Amino acid sequence: MRFRHILRADQFDRHTLDRLYALTNRIRKKRGTRDGALWLRAQFPHRRAILYFLQSSSRTWGSFVAAAQNLGMDTLDIRDPRVSSEVKGEASLDSIRTFSSYADVIIMRVNDKGLAAKAAEHMDSAGRPIPIINGGSGPDEHPTQACLDDYTLRRSFKERGGIDGKTIALVGDLKRGRTVRSLARFMQHYTGVKLLLVSPPPFAMEKDVLDFLQEHEIRYAVTDNFDQAVAEADAVYMTRIQDEHDTRGESAGVDFSKFCFTERHLKILKPHSIVMHPLPRREELSVSCDKDPRVMIWRQERNGMHVRTALLLRVLREQEMEKRWGGPLPKHIQDQLWLLDSA
Numbered sequence: 001m002r003f004r005h006i007l008r009a010d011q012f013d014r015h016t017l018d019r020l021y022a023l024t025n026r027i028r029k030k031r032g033t034r035d036g037a038l039w040l041r042a043q044f045p046h047r048r049a050i051l052y053f054l055q056s057s058s059r060t061w062g063s064f065v066a067a068a069q070n071l072g073m074d075t076l077d078i079r080d081p082r083v084s085s086e087v088k089g090e091a092s093l094d095s096i097r098t099f100s101s102y103a104d105v106i107i108m109r110v111n112d113k114g115l116a117a118k119a120a121e122h123m124d125s126a127g128r129p130i131p132i133i134n135g136g137s138g139p140d141e142h143p144t145q146a147c148l149d150d151y152t153l154r155r156s157f158k159e160r161g162g163i164d165g166k167t168i169a170l171v172g173d174l175k176r177g178r179t180v181r182s183l184a185r186f187m188q189h190y191t192g193v194k195l196l197l198v199s200p201p202p203f204a205m206e207k208d209v210l211d212f213l214q215e216h217e218i219r220y221a222v223t224d225n226f227d228q229a230v231a232e233a234d235a236v237y238m239t240r241i242q243d244e245h246d247t248r249g250e251s252a253g254v255d256f257s258k259f260c261f262t263e264r265h266l267k268i269l270k271p272h273s274i275v276m277h278p279l280p281r282r283e284e285l286s287v288s289c290d291k292d293p294r295v296m297i298w299r300q301e302r303n304g305m306h307v308r309t310a311l312l313l314r315v316l317r318e319q320e321m322e323k324r325w326g327g328p329l330p331k332h333i334q335d336q337l338w339l340l341d342s343a
């Protein structure tokens with residue numbers, strides 16, 4: 001896989017993910033020591049990231065800033081659309097073109113689901129060597145979250161044969177939850193996984209994802225029986241109602257109370273199963289469950305910074321090398337770059 005624009009979950013292949021997570025593990029270790037952290041900070045002190053985050057964000061924004069800082073980079077934020085020249089009528093692509101003059105990578109979170117892809121095309125056709133990273137594209141995709149979720153699943157199932165053969169329940173607003181839409185696609189990299197798609201019927205998983213699952217022979221069952229899914233699953237991935245995407249108050253008439261994980265569910269959950277949530281949470285995952293060691297949410301969140309540090313490191317390494325090489329790198333040079341960071 002070419003590490004240039006990171007736009008969709010289906011860009012990643014299994015081999016790349018294996019190497020990315022091995023790099024993530026090394027970065028975690030390095031950050032734990034002064035020498036290691038200084039080595040990391042010395043990698044890209046001459047590079048700058050722009051975070052063009054027009055949607056609310058605490059974790060994704062914070063973890064990307066921290067990841068950039070881990071690598072010694074500067075960051076520049078555009079977070080409030082009211083103070084951007086888009087208020088004066090500037091087109092988003094012009095804003096993005098402007099940012100590309102000041103930064104080496106653009107990380108973006110916007111409502112428009114196609115804007116990150118359009119921005120990437122725009123950079124390519126303008127001959128600007130600036131990678132675009134999708135930090136959440138409307139209700140559509142969240143590929144870097146899928147990486148950290150997948151990494152968390154792998155670590156959690158390390159002693160139990162990995163993700164292969166596991167049953168994973170995706171619960172909540174599957175229609176507009178971009179995290180589950182991206183994570184479901186990652187299951188193509190494992191064998192024998194079964195997905196339980198648990199939601200109130202109006203917020204069921206969309207056809208495009210179901211088609212993808214079918215095409216890649218990933219087993220799934222659509223259900224609204226939450227208790228039964230909790231009892232069966234090896235991982236229960238909870239999500240919030242994405243009511244910021246309501247156009248006509250769609251969420252109002254839907255009863256979500258049956259899709260809330262409470263202390264009662266801790267008793268139904270198998271002893272080695274885990275609970276995840278991309279956060280922010282509301283009532284769908286009771287705070288009183290946090291003390292149970294099977295509830296992984298805070299670990300999952302911390303993994304975000306480490307995985308994003310690894311992603312940024314790779315993107316910037318390839319960018320530097322592509323500039324020297326004059327285009328996409330042949331496989332053997334890519335392999336050498338991975339080796340360079342595995343020392």
Ligand code: NCD
Nearest residue numbers: 059060178179240278279280
């Ligand atoms: C998610 C998002 O923004 O899609 N949050 C995140 O990035 N960790 C999930 C959500 O907002 O519910």
